[in-house]
Amino acid sequence: MNWLLKNWYKWLSILLLLYVIAFGMLVPLRPGIMKTDTFRLDLGTEAEIHIQFYNTHLRKSDDHRIWIRVDNDHAIKAKSFAVLNDVELKAVFELPSELPIDERVAMASLLADNSVDGPMVLPAAFSLVGENAGPGEISLWLENPVSDLNMRWTYAYPWRNILEETIRNTYYHVPMWFGMMLLFLISAIYSIRLIRSDNQDYDSRVFSLNLVGTLYGLLGILTGAIWARYTWGAYWSGDIKQDMAAITLLIFLAYFLLRSAMDPGPKRSRVTAIYTLFAFAASIPLLYIIPRMQPSLHPGSGGNPGFGGDDLDNTMKTVFYPAVIGWTLFGYWLSNIVFRLNRLGRKTEEKIFT
Amino acid sequence: MTLSAFFSILQHEFKMEFRHRFSSAALMVYVAAVVFIIYLSFSSTEAAMWNSLFWIVVLFSGLQSGTLAFTREFGDSHLFYYQYVHPISLFFAKIISVWIKLLVLAFLAWFVMGLVLGDPVVRSGLFVLALLLGTLGFAAIFSFLSAIAMNSRNNGLLLAVLGFPVLLPVLLSVLRISSISMAVINLDASDSILTLISVVMLVLGMGLFLFPYLWKN
Amino acid sequence: MKHYISSSILNHSLLIPTVMVFLSPGTINDFMRSIGKIWVVVAALLIIFIGIVVFLFLLEKRISKLENDLDNE
Numbered sequence: 051m052n053w054l055l056k057n058w059y060k061w062l063s064i065l066l067l068l069y070v071i072a073f074g075m076l077v078p079l080r081p082g083i084m085k086t087d088t089f090r091l092d093l094g095t096e097a098e099i100h101i102q103f104y105n106t107h108l109r110k111s112d113d114h115r116i117w118i119r120v121d122n123d124h125a126i127k128a129k130s131f132a133v134l135n136d137v138e139l140k141a142v143f144e145l146p147s148e149l150p151i152d153e154r155v156a157m158a159s160l161l162a163d164n165s166v167d168g169p170m171v172l173p174a175a176f177s178l179v180g181e182n183a184g185p186g187e188i189s190l191w192l193e194n195p196v197s198d199l200n201m202r203w204t205y206a207y208p209w210r211n212i213l214e215e216t217i218r219n220t221y222y223h224v225p226m227w228f229g230m231m232l233l234f235l236i237s238a239i240y241s242i243r244l245i246r247s248d249n250q251d252y253d254s255r256v257f258s259l260n261l262v263g264t265l266y267g268l269l270g271i272l273t274g275a276i277w278a279r280y281t282w283g284a285y286w287s288g289d290i291k292q293d294m295a296a297i298t299l300l301i302f303l304a305y306f307l308l309r310s311a312m313d314p315g316p317k318r319s320r321v322t323a324i325y326t327l328f329a330f331a332a333s334i335p336l337l338y339i340i341p342r343m344q345p346s347l348h349p350g351s352g353g354n355p356g357f358g359g360d361d362l363d364n365t366m367k368t369v370f371y372p373a374v375i376g377w378t379l380f381g382y383w384l385s386n387i388v389f390r391l392n393r394l395g396r397k398t399e400e401k402i403f404t
Numbered sequence: 405m406t407l408s409a410f411f412s413i414l415q416h417e418f419k420m421e422f423r424h425r426f427s428s429a430a431l432m433v434y435v436a437a438v439v440f441i442i443y444l445s446f447s448s449t450e451a452a453m454w455n456s457l458f459w460i461v462v463l464f465s466g467l468q469s470g471t472l473a474f475t476r477e478f479g480d481s482h483l484f485y486y487q488y489v490h491p492i493s494l495f496f497a498k499i500i501s502v503w504i505k506l507l508v509l510a511f512l513a514w515f516v517m518g519l520v521l522g523d524p525v526v527r528s529g530l531f532v533l534a535l536l537l538g539t540l541g542f543a544a545i546f547s548f549l550s551a552i553a554m555n556s557r558n559n560g561l562l563l564a565v566l567g568f569p570v571l572l573p574v575l576l577s578v579l580r581i582s583s584i585s586m587a588v589i590n591l592d593a594s595d596s597i598l599t600l601i602s603v604v605m606l607v608l609g610m611g612l613f614l615f616p617y618l619w620k621n
Numbered sequence: 622m623k624h625y626i627s628s629s630i631l632n633h634s635l636l637i638p639t640v641m642v643f644l645s646p647g648t649i650n651d652f653m654r655s656i657g658k659i660w661v662v663v664a665a666l667l668i669i670f671i672g673i674v675v676f677l678f679l680l681e682k683r684i685s686k687l688e689n690d691l692d693n694e
Contacts, residue, residue, distance in 0.1 A: 071666070079657065104657055215657035222665050245617040269672045273665040280653055280661045300569040307565055311556040321555045324614045325566070328548065331610040335573040335603045384673070388680065395687050402690065 066376030082209030093180035094147035127194035226270035233263035241323035253319030258388035451524035470546025491619035503543035530585035538578035
């Protein structure tokens with residue numbers, strides 16, 4: 051019992067990570083619209099559109115409603131449709147000859163709704179092009195407004211168009227960065243304690259926490275690169291947060307260089323602890339201030355919605371926060387092993403060489 | 405730490421600088437030579453390119469003068485003198501002497517680059533502000549890190565490795581302000597200036613807080 | 622015996638083009654994008670797992686070194 055209590059954070063991290071991996075991988079995505087076969091729609095024609103869905107059960111329901119929506123008030127409802135299978139559908143729209151807004155070209159989204167799958171949307175799905183488009187006969191656009199959607203809560207992760215299933219990486223890639231920063235924070239605290247007391251055990255703490263923090267940072271970069279490859283298009287997208295994260299890693303890699311360039315002893319532990327504090331302070335503007343000044347593909351900076359708004363809904367929070375705590379505790383466990391080994395090595399050397 | 409003690413250290417710094425004026429002169433020639441190499445290899449530059457090249461020149465001359473910052477102090481000859489000095493006033497005096505040296509080098513680089521490559525600066529006031537703040541940040545970081553690197557073997561290379569990643573926040577915000585001053589990007593400069601000031605303050609504050617512990621060695 | 626050898630050569634001659642087709646960038650991309658790009662998540666989890674395993678191996682090497690030091694005392 052005592053043993054169980056003493057190792058509480060290890061059990062907790064294992065339980066949390068099991069929960070995170072199981073729920074993170076098994077909870078389904080909400081149904082969504084994947085793609086259509088047409089992008090350009092000419093006004094005044096009849097358009098037959100082949101729509102591909104994801105995670106839907108189209109054959110289970112017969113109350114499908116499909117709209118092409120220009121803005122909140124103006125939409126065209128599909129005249130007829132044919133369900134091909136559970137995830138495919140053909141819809142026929144009769145397009146009015148004029149746009150409801152004073153433009154020659156308008157972006158429109160595709161909206162679908164049924165009682166089994168709920169409402170689904172594909173933003174910026176079409177570009178509507180008209181010969182003599184302009185303000186005019188808009189009653190056709192108002193006839194069948196988007197209404198009575200089958201909104202309801204389901205235990206599922208949100209559907210995002212380019213992300214698709216990779217939204218689950220929020221539980222594996224993002225906590226690497228949170229874990230890294232938390233480990234570096236603990237390491238900074240131990241650095242302060244070291245420069246105040248010169249206790250050599252704190253040096254082993256700082257070293258081990260920096261080591262595991264750097265490992266987390268490397269894993270964060272690698273997982274981020276593969277995520278970026280299949281969502282943004284390239285392993286390295288020149289994104290400001292990617293660049294700043296790489297620089298943060300360089301700063302902490304320099305810690306190990308500094309450490310290896312000095313002889314072991316109280317002087318080294320003091321100097322490297324001071325550098326750790328300096329590096330930690332320098333990484334704050336790199337990770338939190340500068341990325342906010344420039345547009346980024348990451349959420350939470352530039353023109354993007356903040357992390358926690360649309361990108362992290364309440365369902366995802368139930369897994370994301372445990373993931374951050376679990377990965378951090380696991381990292382602390384790893385660092386604890388490194389700490390004990392490092393401490394043992396120092397004691398052994400003292401015993402052998404003196 | 406009294407003000408008069410601080411000024412006497414500063415005075416001593418400049419006296420030492422004058423006694424070793426060869427190294428300062430060498431740095432000036434270094435800057436002029438690098439600018440001339442840039443001129444010969446590019447012959448003409450866009451404003452954006454001018455901006456990056458200028459700050460790279462300032463960065464490397466800062467690295468050179470930073471390497472020299474604490475070489476003398478860690479020798480034995482001045483140990484006695486510095487035993488009676490408060491570390492914070494010593495660090496401040498160090499930063500200010502490196503800062504002034506860097507400012508002279510930066511203005512020299514500006515002058516020579518303007519002479520041979522043309523001067524793209526539109527808003528001179530803003531550019532001078534970027535110079536003042538940027539070189540202050542460089543001076544603080546290089547002085548602090550050279551004090552760290554002096555503790556190890558192979559300190560010249562180590563200073564570059566430690567310094568460049570830490571410098572990047574200052575460098576990025578200073579590049580932004582100076583490209584605004586050259587009308588390369590059209591933005592309100594106040595945000596970037598605030599960022600730069602906060603980054604420089606952070607670095608200065610950390611340096612002042614940590615230097616006494618470093619000096620105890 | 623000869624029969625076995627020839628059949629294994631035959632197998633390889635069929636296997637190599639198959640592997641090459643599978644490993645071509647286009648196929649890998651198609652594979653990674655299938656089933657709503659779920660394999661990207663699997664790849665991320667694998668990277669983390671492999672990273673931690675490599676870390677543990679390096680740690681174990683340090684332990685062996687320490688053991689050697691103690692034995693040679």
